[in-house]
Amino acid sequence: MKKKILLFFFVIIAIIISVNFLFNTKRDFSEKCGLNIYRFEQDFFSINPDSFDLFFRDLKEQYSFFFNDTTLDFKYDVLLDDTLNMILDSVQSEFQDRLPSVEKIETGFCNYKKYFPLDSFSIYTYIEGTFDYRYPVVFADQKLFISLDLFLGENHIFYNTFPEYIKFSHDSTYLPATCFITLAGRHIPPPRLNNFLSSILYYAKAYFFAQHMLDDIPDSHLFKCSEEKITWCKNNEKIIWEYMIENDYLFSSSPDLVERFISLAPFSKFGLDIDRNSPGSVGVWLGLQILNSYANQNDVSFNDVLNETDYTKILNKSGYKP
Known part of the structure; x- marks a missing residue:
């Protein structure tokens, strides 16, 4: 039963992909460009157990996509579950009043509306209890679902079993x-x-x-690594590029290259003594430099860059020469 309880919120990730329900009640309305933020974990766990049946009906209508598992007794298996309440206490101590970095998210939302005026999204926060670090944020049906129990800081006891480089990113x-x-x-x-x-x-x-959404965001925040590792990339950019060229990697389809230079990892794998000084995904960092060069050297819009799928063309027209 305990395993089943902890899996309750994990199934949200699968359930929300098929969400078709929108509701009108607004938990938190950001005045900046109209970003809606809904704190599901607060709304659900604030229900008084003695009045559960009365208030749960309305909450279920508002958050219908969180309640598709008909095998659970949501009062006893979830609301009163000790483990989930312990997780909630940690989340509340950090994020009771406002989301972390909410001003930056609001700025990003405003920029998003400029680039995509016909699109929008809302934010829903929740806790799930399995600590699957692959899915701290999920997007589905114009909604960003944020698992707040995956942003409690690298030293939190919940992350004791995580590898060090994974812990670092959960801030x-x-x-x-x-x-x-x-x-x-x-x-x-x-x-x-x-x-x-x-x-x-x-x-x-x-x-x-x-x-482009987050003004002046440092690369260390994008790549979830230390500033020292980004500095290493900048100082060794020419060497990294020449290494890729000399080994004929650019047009190779070897899956090994994905694991070495793209996948989430504590460092990239050149097979050299310098490896541990590098961040994981150094290939993606290199790709970002090429994209920025392409955007700066050509009369192309932000959306043009996103939609261009001829990557040889991007490289050739980027003028990228570190």
């Missing part, structure tokens, strides 16, 4: 970047080719997107 400092990198996926078409160049530029587009 509220990285919430704005995580939101907009996640949101970017709906605006980026898949690449035409399955080679290393296409991969690094395709994944870099999400970071390019977040750069």
